[in-house]
Amino acid sequence: MISRQDPAAVQGFLEDTSNLKHGWTPGVFFPESEEEVAALLRTAAAEGRRFTVAGNGTGTTGGRIPFGDHVIAMHRLNRVGGVTPLDDHTATIRAQAGAELQELQARAAAAGWFYPPDPTEKSCFIGSTVANNSSGSRSYLYGATRRHVRALRVALPQGDILEIARGQYLADADGRFSLDLPLAGHLSFLRPDYGMPSTSKHNAGYFSAPGMDLVDLFIGSEGTLGVILEAELLLRLAPAKVFACLCWFMDEDGLFGFIDRARSGGSGVAPRALELFDRHSLEFLRQSYPAIPQGTAGAVYIEEETTPDDEEACLEAWMSLMESSGSPSDLSWAALDAEGMARLREFRHRLPVLVNEWLSRQSESKVSTDMAVPDAQARQLYELYRDACEAESFTFIIFGHIGNAHLHLNILPRDRAEFDRAKALYRKLVTRVLAMGGTLSAEHGIGKLKSEYLVQMYGERGIMEMVRVKKALDPYLVLNIGNLIPKSFYESET
Numbered sequence: 283m284i285s286r287q288d289p290a291a292v293q294g295f296l297e298d299t300s301n302l303k304h305g306w307t308p309g310v311f312f313p314e315s316e317e318e319v320a321a322l323l324r325t326a327a328a329e330g331r332r333f334t335v336a337g338n339g340t341g342t343t344g345g346r347i348p349f350g351d352h353v354i355a356m357h358r359l360n361r362v363g364g365v366t367p368l369d370d371h372t373a374t375i376r377a378q379a380g381a382e383l384q385e386l387q388a389r390a391a392a393a394g395w396f397y398p399p400d401p402t403e404k405s406c407f408i409g410s411t412v413a414n415n416s417s418g419s420r421s422y423l424y425g426a427t428r429r430h431v432r433a434l435r436v437a438l439p440q441g442d443i444l445e446i447a448r449g450q451y452l453a454d455a456d457g458r459f460s461l462d463l464p465l466a467g468h469l470s471f472l473r474p475d476y477g478m479p480s481t482s483k484h485n486a487g488y489f490s491a492p493g494m495d496l497v498d499l500f501i502g503s504e505g506t507l508g509v510i511l512e513a514e515l516l517l518r519l520a521p522a523k524v525f526a527c528l529c530w531f532m533d534e535d536g537l538f539g540f541i542d543r544a545r546s547g548g549s550g551v552a553p554r555a556l557e558l559f560d561r562h563s564l565e566f567l568r569q570s571y572p573a574i575p576q577g578t579a580g581a582v583y584i585e586e587e588t589t590p591d592d593e594e595a596c597l598e599a600w601m602s603l604m605e606s607s608g609s610p611s612d613l614s615w616a617a618l619d620a621e622g623m624a625r626l627r628e629f630r631h632r633l634p635v636l637v638n639e640w641l642s643r644q645s646e647s648k649v650s651t652d653m654a655v656p657d658a659q660a661r662q663l664y665e666l667y668r669d670a671c672e673a674e675s676f677t678f679i680i681f682g683h684i685g686n687a688h689l690h691l692n693i694l695p696r697d698r699a700e701f702d703r704a705k706a707l708y709r710k711l712v713t714r715v716l717a718m719g720g721t722l723s724a725e726h727g728i729g730k731l732k733s734e735y736l737v738q739m740y741g742e743r744g745i746m747e748m749v750r751v752k753k754a755l756d757p758y759l760v761l762n763i764g765n766l767i768p769k770s771f772y773e774s775e776t
Contacts, residue, residue, distance in 0.1 A: 283322075284312040284358075295336050295346065295353045300731055301647045302344035307334070310353040316435065316443055316511050322354060323509070324441030324465065327758035334762055335505040337410030338382065340403035342652075343729025345414075345504055345765050354509065356380040356409055365393040365517065373517040374432055379409025379510045386515070395517040398424035402631060409510035414727045415485050415502035419585070419630070422685035423554035424518075426483065426725075428501045433514035436500055436507075439756035440466040443511070451496035459496055471754035473499070474747040476740055481654045483686045483724035487736060487766065488748050499751070504727055505762040507755045521587035524554075525596055526626045528615040529604050530578045536608030537580045538661045541684055543603055544584065545657070550599035555585040556685030557630065560668070563679040566636045571629065575613050582609075582684070583630060593618075633681060637692060646695040649704040653715045654688035654724035666714055667691040670707055676700065688724040712738060733768045745771050 286292060287309040296305040313319045326333060334348040336355045346353075360380040367373040373395050377386050384404035390397045400418035401411060410416070412434065417426035424430075433447040442463040453459055457473040474490040488507075489498045500507055531537035537558075543549045544556060559567070559581045568574045574581075588596045597616075604611040617623045641648055655663045664680060671678040671693060682690040691711075695701040712722060712735050722732060722739045737745055749771050753759070759772060 283314065283318045286310045286312070292353070294339065295348070295355065298339045298341045298344060298346050300342050300344040300347070300729065302347050302731060305344075305347035305349055307348040307351060307353050310336075310355050312355050312358050314358045316359070316437065319354065319359075319437045319509055319511060320441045320443050323437055323439055323760060326439075326760040332760050332763055334765075335409075335413075335509050337407040337413075338380075338405055340401075340406040341410065341414070341729060342650075342726045343731045345727065345729035345762070347730065349730075349764060351763065356407060356509075359409075359511065362386050362389050365390060365395055371519050373519075374514050375517055376512060376514045377408045378512050379407060379412075381408045382406070383408060383411060390517050391520065394520055396520040397430070397515060397517055399427045399430060402634075408513055408515075412501055412510050412513050413503060413505045417483060417485070417683075417725050419555040419557055419583075419683065421483060422556055422683065423552075426485070428489075428498060430516040431497060431501055431513055432516055434497055434500055434510060435512040437509040437511055438463065438466060439508060439758070439761050442466055444508075446497045446500070447514075448495055448497050453492070453494050453496075455493075457492065459499075469754060471751060474744075474751055476744040476747055479721040480656050480719055481687065481721050481724065482657055483654050483683070483688050484721045485725055485727050486721050486723040486732075487728070487740060487744070488751060502727070504729065504765045506752055506765055506767070507761070509761070522589045523587070523593055523618070524585055524623060525588050525593065525600070526555075526583070526585045526617040526623050527600060528626060528629065529582045529584065529609045529611075530575050530613055531580050531582070531607070531609050532577060533579050533608065537582065538664075540582060540603060540607035540609060541660070543607065544582075545685060549603045551584075551586060551596070551603060553584050553586050553685065555583065556683070557583040558664070558681060558684035558689065559583070559633070560664075560680040562677075563633055563681045566640070566679060567629065567633055569636060570632055583626065633679070637679065637694065641694060644694070644696055646698060646701040649693040649695065649701065649708050651689075651691040651708065651711060652723045652726045653712070653720055654683075654686060655715060655718045655720035657687045659718055659720075660684055660687035660689075662718065663687060663689055663715070663720075666711065670711060674703060674707060676704060676707075683724075686724065709735075728766045730764050733764070733766060736766065737768065742771075 332351040334351045336346040356379045359378040361378045362381045363376040400420045401416045461469040601611045677694040693704040
């Protein structure tokens with residue numbers, strides 16, 4: 283097994299897109315087989331080692347950054363298998379944890395299939411998308427990664443390798459899982475005992491539900507319960523055509539009326555993506571897209587899957603909805619082919635680039651949210667963010683997955699004083715969103731950056747439920763300590 287200890291080799295594993303600083307590691311291991319991963323875990327407790335599992339550095343919460351632990355880098359476990367059809371509409375594909383999402387999507391597309399999860403960073407590792415239950419714009423229709431996982435291979439913290447097919451291990455009527463493993467022996471533990479938020483997207487803490495599947499406990503667990511080695515994923519038949527459009531709105535009433543009608547299903551449209559850009563986002567984007575109409579209060583990006591037979595009716599339904607909502611259809615930017623889709627998707631992805639360029643000229647990092655509320659409260663979330671930031675005179679943008687009532691607020695401080703005020707506001711916003719029945723994270727997870735806020739969401743009792751499950755599978759605490767669960771809670775368990 284390859285390992286590296288020199289500063290130049292390990293430096294790249296001390297950073298991701300979170301801007302979390304001061305990580306350090308004694309060394310990085312690059313296993314080339316499942317057995318090498320298991321061997322590292324098998325001897326960890328005896329050798330006094332802890333491990334942080336590293337994906338490809340695209341995360342935003344500091345989850346891959348070690349603070350004194352060794353790193354297991356998954357880069358060499360990168361095989362993508364072939365496509366296996368199940369029926370006329372679905373197929374499966376297996377991929378190792380270090381395979382990149384873009385390679386899997388390309389492999390599926392070449393065979394005429396489609397992998398719906400679409401995180402913005404296409405270079406992310408498949409194992410990371412499972413460990414983080416990743417999502418994206420198409421999650422409005424298709425849901426997050428969880429819906430597309432049929433089976434996992436996981437290296438458990440004591441060195442066992444477990445294949446978990448969906449439906450194979452279910453919690454019993456009392457919520458108990460039972461496993462008999464060669465190394466760890468008999469494991470018996472109850473699912474986490476707490477409620478889940480009533481949001482359509484949620485990615486904060488261990489999943490829990492009556493009769494739940496064991497595979498769902500590992501999905502979204504951020505590498506704290508085991509190392510994802512391989513996943514069997516569900517594919518769908520690629521759509522014949524996709525229609526996409528940017529719709530401009532001169533006032534917020536029209537914008538949110540359009541969103542409500544598009545989501546209701548009563549206007550003859552069936553979007554797979556509904557994405558919002560507030561007026562501040564459009565001001566940033568106008569640097570690269572001067573043709574953005576002036577005076578816009580916001581925009582909505584939509585996608586819908588069509589066929590040659592229903593494409594015309596689809597277009598007419600959207601045009602009618604735009605006009606009735608006060609969005610001039612003649613100003614909209616529409617895409618009917620792959621080239622046009624690529625241009626509109628580039629528009630969506632250009633925003634964070636422009637924000638990062640702006641921040642590079644400042645002295646501080648952005649303060650951003652990943653929260654969501656129950657779907658019916660989407661506008662209230664938008665107004666909460668807008669009003670709070672305007673009251674503080676911040677530079678800010680609001681954008682994202684309005685179809686799931688999941689909006690990203692980016693506050694862009696100019697100096698340390700604004701940064702401190704923005705962090706104070708973030709804490710207040712967390713309190714307000716949780717009071718609305720929302721979730722701390724709908725997409726990016728908790729990692730190390732937001733673990734203290736997870737306590738606010740679940741309470742100390744809820745965090746101790748996670749500790750209980752964690753210790754059932756990882757009794758010697760060797761995996762991803764500091765992610766999700768604040769370290770202090772391991773010490774406080776009695």
